[in-house]
Amino acid sequence: MDAKRSADQISTLWLRNINNSLHMVRIVSKLTEYSVRDPMTGLLNRRGMEKMYKRKKEKISPDDNIIIWVLDMDGLKYINDNFGHEHGDVGIITISEVIRMISEKDDIVVRIGGDEFVIIAAGKISDHEGQRRISELEHILAEKNSTQASRLYDISASIGYVCFPASEKEELEKKMKEADSRMYEYKHARKKHRSN
DSSP states (O other): OHHHHHHHHHHHHHHHHHHHHHHHHHHHHHHHHHHHBOTTTOOBOHHHHHHHHHHHHHHSOTTSEEEEEEEEETTHHHHHHHHOHHHHHHHHHHHHHHHHHHSOTTSEEEEEETTEEEEEEEESOOHHHHHHHHHHHHHHHHHHHHTTTTSSSOOOEEEEEEEEETTOOOOHHHHHHHHHHHHHHHHHHHHHHHHO
């Protein structure tokens, strides 16, 4: 009787330890996920981008190209100040949804923070793909804005990209700065066009 009770207690303790261990594994897995993902959009964050880019660079051929798009949501401060932060959040989420729509399965899709986003694609792609996706982004955002006629503001984004051979050894940050510079050219050109 005592031996049976002792065996039952050991087995209960053993099961409890296994359950606790599994619970800890789930917690560690969640924390790892949170460390590489943006909680609002579910996109990768900067840390996740750097990890995924390093992996991607190891897998692609030197003959492949890499395209980096940098996006900036237009007017987030205006939306936050005039309509509230919940509207700004809707804008950020809308931009992230559109970015997912124009991205391929293997792309690295990132919210860097605030209203800034990055897409990184690699493979047998050309400069033409960079412009095609910009056109697609503009088209989808225009459609979304036209279906929200009651909203007192449009959701839009400025975007720039750089296309380069995978064999180039330049660091990710340098290429992102190039794409960022082109995004600001795009933003200024659109502002100038709207004021004419």
